[in-house]
Amino acid sequence: MELSEKEFLAPGHRACAGCGATIGVRLALKVLGENTVAVSATGCLEVITTPYPETAWEIPWMHVAFENAAAVASGVEAALKSQGKLDTTVVVFGGDGGTADIGLQALSGAMERGHNLIYICYDNEAYMNTGIQRSGATPYGASTTTSPHGKESFGEDKPKKNMPMIMAAHGVPYVATASISYPEDFMKKVKKAAEVDGPAYIHLQQPCTTGWGYSPAKTIELGRLAVETGSWVLYEIEEGEFKVTYRPMQRKQVSEYLNAQKRFKHLSDQEKENIQSHVDAICVELKI
């Protein structure tokens, strides 16, 4: 895929060194190009990119609140339509908190109404902006500040809320999972999303050095481990048809992924086994 030379997210923003979110946004915008309007929910991405009087965004951008990015974007899309700007793409960037939890209602409404927009959830699997609290997307076994491991607890005891499937159940014509560590796969999906006349949803896993507990240089490596161990599956659902878009040659043991992160360090061998069985079940079903 030909990468656009221009950077639509300028440097100088306040992201942590090694931040995965900005990688995802940079790649997505290189595909979408400059005839794009972005809407953000409150969260890491919004805060690091727009400290008044500066902005990192080279395209028009709007943020209002935490739970309403999809509703704001619905208004933007309708307004652009009313102005005859049918070629302008509307892309929404919401974190896992602003998408799966507080933002779910607005997202559900927007998707059900069929607005022509692309919703990209950048999922770092917790409320990272406020300091690593558990969200509906926090995976089983992870230690966060509100689901810390302790004498009575091993951390998060619920599985990840399955946002892509919830979106597919809305009849969203294009739904995909992606990873910043598989940029061509991600960018192909962004392109497909842009070509859909109607809503599209991409759930982008984004490793977070600060929240997951690993050295910043390993951000891409962590994302790779997630996919290579089957912990994160790359797939797309086009008009209801499910297709895995990447299968690791040799699926690695989940423990390799878990051991690389501080947020899983506390897990016992048994707990890691449980996670392995769970991943095995999914991967066997999907032939991964």
Place this chain on the structure above:
Amino acid sequence: MVSIGAAVKEPGSTRKNKTGSWRTFKPILDIEKCIDCENCVMFCPEGCINKKYDIDYDYCKGCGICAEECPVKAIIMERE
């Protein structure tokens, strides 16, 4: 003087903030070894490596992703 609604009309104005001052380690690229795979270009969170492999040290935070992802180890992180 704050703009109406604290809106910002200057796109990309974070460029005024040189995050290069954040780093402890600096990536040094040996262009001879480079195989033009563009991994570093794609994976830099700041987008401060261009297609000609110039690294913009005004913004490089020294995260080390470029060095980590270079398949031929053409980039080394040096303590500044």
Place this chain on the structure above:
Amino acid sequence: MVLKVMSSNQAIAEAVKLANPNVIPVYPITPQTTISEYLAKFVADGDIDAEYIRVESEHSAISACLGASGTGVRVFTATSSQGLALMHEIIFAAAGLRAPIVMADANRALSAPLSIWNDQQDSISERDSGWMQIYAENGQEALDSILMAYRVSEDKEVLLPTMVCIDGFILTHTVDPVDVPDKEDVDKFLPIYQPDHAYLDPKRPMSIGTFTDPNYYMEARHDMELALQRAKKVIAKTNQEFADIFGRKYDFVEKYRSEDADIILVAMGSICSTIKDVVDELRENGEKVGLVRVRVFRPFPTDEIYDAIKGASKVAVLDKNVSFSIGGVLHNNIQSKMDVDAYGYIIGLGGRDIKPSHIREIVEKTKNPTHKTQWIGLNKEEL
């Protein structure tokens, strides 16, 4: 001029049709719902060329309004009570982002207990937000106020949203004769919305909704205070321009037989029609009473209200709301901003009927007041 009989809800829908917004996000709630329904029919018949968004909650209604307004187009929505309360977070954001949204609020009591009937607690509770607030007495005024609201809100000296408030059921579901202006006249009065301060256009990218640290926030808020003060001049100018084209003159307050009154009643909204009848009755009996109807509640027209009531020996302020342990908000606002002998009366909460006898009771009580604030019309058993 052709007068048609219609509800205030229909009158508002007619006004919106004339104002021609680009985007209309709505969510139903009693007693505003028929506004949304009239608008839906207008859109379905092609009488308004707008994107009608059937949002899934009021919070999303105002959010979509803000997104569309930020993109640079005119918008409209309507709500009431619980819906307005649900919008609260974004109400503040809309004013802070200086979006000239115009919204109709069908005044209705706030839960709990749950009530669908009229009082003004809902909009009164948003008074700190920076929104302008107009309280209409009848359907004609509701229609006219919507048109004027767009003009004032979109003025570059103002750029703040407006809510036009009409009493739920009392106005929304009863009919009045209304003159619906001609489109050509409205087009003369209301220019196309072309913002400089907020637009989402890839040809000139800007970022809306940044975050400000302590070095910037306070100035942004102070700018809103200044805008609200400038709004007073713009409202006065707009009132005159409206009168010149449409022949109906509105003001910050309406004075009814108050010039030589000993006791002046002050109130907002449809209750003023009842008060006017009682004033006429009492005047027949030689009593010097009058009414000052507050029409513009925010920006609070201190000078205009004071000017109208200063001649009275006593003032009775009627509030269809209560700020617990303080009293009625209009009473409190008046008492805190000017040196008058004002007594507050809490009435009509949750749709409790206000009879002429209650107004007479208020006048009597004001002659020999025993309390600064009293509740009127409570069931006798409760007292």
